[in-house]
Amino acid sequence: MWPRAWLAKTVPGKHTACLGSGCMDSAQLETALGGPVVSGRMCPWHAGFAPALEARFQRDQAAHRLHLIRRASRLGAVFAIGMVLTDWFLLPDMFWQVLLLKGVLFPLVCVFGQQAVERWAPVALREWSLAGGGLLGVLICLYVSLSSQSVWALESLVVLDIVVMFVTAVARFLPALALSVATLAGHLAAIHAMQLMPHPVAQSSTILLMSLLAFTLYAAWVLERDERRAWLMARQEEDLQQELRRAHDAMAQTARTDSLTQLANRRHFDEVLGHVWADSVARRQSLAVLLVDVDHFKAFNDLHGHPAGDACLRAVAAAMRPCMRKGGDVMARWGGEEFAVVMSDTSLESARLVGERIRIAVSDMARPHAASRSGAVVSVSVGVSAMRPDSQSSLAELLRTADLCLYEAKSRGRNRVWARDADPYASDTLVSAA
Structure with a gap:
């Protein structure tokens, strides 16, 4: 019933299927389908999935199945009313009882019973409500036929075929099977009660019903x-798409992230800087760039080795993170021992204060740096540049000014912040902090 080609995607030496909670191999897949697989097909008596997967299936199909059950209930009521006319011809002595049972009782049960089941019954019982309605129709037909004295009482049993065919067309397999077995038993019991078992019409109607049940089931x-x-x-397909999206997001995150410090890499920083610049031009808001350089880092590497140097860069990145504004700043590894920060909607003074917090946070790590000529611990120099851009402004000028400020901080003894407004129309303001 469930060929492996439909259910599993193949990887070397293994079959897997992704179904929401993860990937399953072929043995787990067989368990999920709720029954043994024989020669690549499932036994029809085990048509359901394993409990967790079956619950998901029923939940996903609930709205569609409810729509079908509603339609079937309404059509069943109309069909029962229509059968009153047929019984008026075949069973005239039972007309008033037929009118009461098929024209009034059964339609009311179909309409209001379906609403009650929809409101109060669990989803699984909705499927059995179809079989229950069909069984009520069968019992009414049997009662009318057995109670009538008409010569056409036997022929009226053909209505059972229509009832079963109608219900089976909508119901799930197991409820349809239960109704079919009950209908066949009722048909045989009615013929026996009429003492018409040897009658050719009785035999042919039984064969017809059995054939109909076989085909409809x-x-x-x-x-x-x-x-x-x-x-x-x-x-x-949905789970595979989710896996692909997660893999794509992970790859995109890897492409944007520096593997050593877990900060944004230079490529991603350039993209963000371009977006922030365009937004600042449109809003006429000031933005700032900070360039941070670890002082005498080459000497630290030469003295302690590259693994210690990598650990130092990771520690500097971790110390810088808390100094950023939440949601407004982007920090990246600019290259080597240099870091960069872009701050949107900020002034030169605010950016300088952030640079000062970064400088103090790195110094407070108290990471020994015996090869440094500017102090006994690891420190950083920070260049800060800010600008309120317009159509005549240049992002290159903002970056160039930040780089010049970083050079100035390093040339004045390092372990300091140097800031300058990059606006060409403003005075050249230099601010330092030891």
Whole structure:
């Protein structure tokens, strides 16, 4: 019933299927389908999935199935009313009882019973409500036929065929099977009670009913099998798409992240800087760039080795993170021992204060730096530049000014912040902090 080609995607030496909670191998897949697989097909008595997957299937199909059950209930009520006319011809002595049972009682049960089941019954019982309605129709037909004195009482049993065919066309396989068995038993019991078992019409009607049950049950089984197969394939496709999206997001995150410090890399920083610049031009808001350089880092590497140097860069990045504004700043590894920060909607003084917090945070790590000529611990120099851009402004000028400020901080003894407004129309303001 469930060929492996439909249910699993193949990887070398293994079959897997992704179904929401992770990937399953072929043995787990067999368990998920709720029954043993024989020669690549499932036994029809185990048509359901394993409990967790079956609950998901029922939940996903609930709205569609409810729509079908509503339609079937309404059509069943109309069909019962229409059968009153047929019984008026075949069973005239039972007309008033037929009118009460088929024209009033059964339609009311169909309409209001369906509403009650929809409101109070669990989802699983909705499927059995169809079989219950069909069984009520069968019992009414049997009662009318057995109570009538008409010569056409036996022929009226053909209505059972129509009832079963109507219900089986909508119901799931197991409820349809239960109704079919009950209908066949009732049909045989009615013929026996009429003492018409040897009658050719009784024999032919029994054969007709049995043939109809066989074909309709097979159709119900195939329809449910195909529905479950289509649902499973759709879920696999959804889960695969989710896995691909997660993999794509992970790859995109890797492409944007520096593997050593877990900060944004230079490429991602350039993209963000371009977006922030364009937004600042449109809003006429000031933005700032900070360039941070670890003082005498080459000497630290030469003395302690590259692993210690890598650990130092990770520690500097960790010390810088708390100094950023939440949501407004982007920090990146600019290259080597240099870091960069872009701050939107900020003034030169505010950016300088952030640079000062960074400088103090790195110094407070108290990481020994015996090879430094500017202090006994690891320190940083910070260049800060700010600008309120317009159509005549240049992002290159902002970066160039920040780089010049960083050079100035390093040339004045390092372990300090140097800031300058990059606006060409403003005075050249230099601010330092030891």
